[in-house]
Amino acid sequence: MIVTVLAMFILPVSAFSQSCALCYTQAASAGARMKQGLRSGIIVLIAPPMLMTLAVFGVAYRKRNQFYDENAAAESDPIV
Numbered sequence: 822m823i824v825t826v827l828a829m830f831i832l833p834v835s836a837f838s839q840s841c842a843l844c845y846t847q848a849a850s851a852g853a854r855m856k857q858g859l860r861s862g863i864i865v866l867i868a869p870p871m872l873m874t875l876a877v878f879g880v881a882y883r884k885r886n887q888f889y890d891e892n893a894a895a896e897s898d899p900i901v
Contacts, residue, residue, distance in 0.1 A: 848859055 848856055851859070
């Protein structure tokens with residue numbers, strides 16, 4: 822975690838501003854409706870993968886103890 826935060830501060834700022842040149846030129850020369858359309862398109866493209874990822878994590882969180890057997894775990898623990 823610390824390495825990631827340090828890397829974010831060390832990397833040049835230009836590395837974070839990489840974008841599609843076509844999208845940039847289209848957005849710069851477009852009107853207000855086109856800019857709103859681009860924003861909506863970004864949300865439409867981002868929302869499904871985010872929702873699917875959250876669904877997978879939600880299912881994994883609910884099923885995390887399904888295969889855990891308390892009796893087997895108690896038998897395998899060494900007696901102290």
